[in-house]
Amino acid sequence: MNVMRLFFLLVITVFLTGCWNRIEINDIAIVTAIGIDLVEDDKVHLSLQVAIPSKLGSTTGSGGESGKGSLVISDTGVTISEAFRNIQGKLPRRIFFSQSRVLLIGEDYAKKGVTPVINFHTRYNKTRINSFIMFTKGEASKVINSMPKFENISAEEIKELNKLNIGLKVYIRDFLNMLLTDGLEPYAPLFTLEALEVKPKNKSVHVQSIKGTAVFKGDKLIGWMDQLETRGLLWLKNEIESGIVSIKIPKEQGGGNISMEILKTDTKLEPKLKNGHLQMNLTVSTRLNLIENDSQLNLFDTKVIKDLQNKVDKEIDGRIQMTVDKVQKEYQSDILGFGQAVYRKYPKQWKTSYQKNWDQEFPRLAVTIHTNSIIKRIGVTK
DSSP: OHHHHHHHHHHHHHHTOOOTTOOOGGGEEEEEEEEEEEEGGGEEEEEEEEEOGGGOSOOSOOOSGGGOOEEEEEEEESSHHHHHHHHHTTOSSEEEOTTOOEEEEEHHHHHHOSHHHHHHHHHSTTSOTTSEEEEESSOHHHHHTSOOSSSSSHHHHHHHHHHTTSSOOOBHHHHHHHHHSTTOOOEEEEEEEEESSSSOSSTTOEEEEEEEEEEEETTEEEEEEOHHHHHHHHHHTTOOOSOEEEEEOOGGGTOOEEEEEEEEEEEEEEEEEETTEEEEEEEEEEEEEEEEEOSOOOTTSHHHHHHHHHHHHHHHHHHHHHHHHIIIIIIOOOTTOHHHHHHHHOHHHIIIIISTTHHHHGGGOEEEEEEEEEEEEOOSOO
């Protein structure tokens, strides 16, 4: 009986062992954002934004150095891994990547090619590929060092900006998929610092902003698109979730402006192959509510509404055409995914005729845009 009790106690002891591999918060340096730049001798400049737990309790913005909820530590290396190990040598705590929310890459590094960055994030099991990936003109380290105005750490502000769905939202895993997909070139948001006021009295006051797109050919940055062109890209990608369309009314119709809020959009890409000639048809349907009107138009007249809808169609058509022209004629980079649409509908023809020479086919592909806008509500006042 005593032997059985002893055996039972030994078995229980095995299952009651503590958390032998636990990680205490006091033993780690929590990385919230990563910045990567290219410096002299083709070395990597790695910047890590590390949270300061003791200063994260306040919900107010930083306002000054005393309220800053993070610090930035950086070093260089021949590779990202070497730079990371050099940074670790400066810290008494183990670097912890699992809470990193943002990967920001500088322009010079991106032009050289971002494969090493993606490679590091997919091979090193302590990083996360569901972080946002962004690019900036100039140096990423300067942006990461910027003081947040509304949150304790700048990475948190970036996350909140992305949640508003105003600009592009691309994760590292998405960027990797674009790199590996035939008929689709990578793209990502352009992240920058912007003056808080239109005509700022204090030029040092800047906030973080996502306004534009980084355009790639393979893994190399080849150019940028501005905010209007980016809105066209969002329309093409069927990722418009909100926005305003403003129409200027001609003077002969009384003048003024009318603004409408986008309720819903639906964009369809349909390639057509006829007699060996390939064409891409884009159909864009948009539903809107009228939210502001300082014109003299009688919006209770169905003919006026129809004319206004036609004006919205032309406005949307112009935005999309601007984006198509930019990527086809200037960059010749299929970030629109036209090649993927061809592959899905004509897989056999894609493999035999288009896959190998899509770089030459894409710039001369004929694109037709069809828009259909409907104004759902105009309000109850004239």
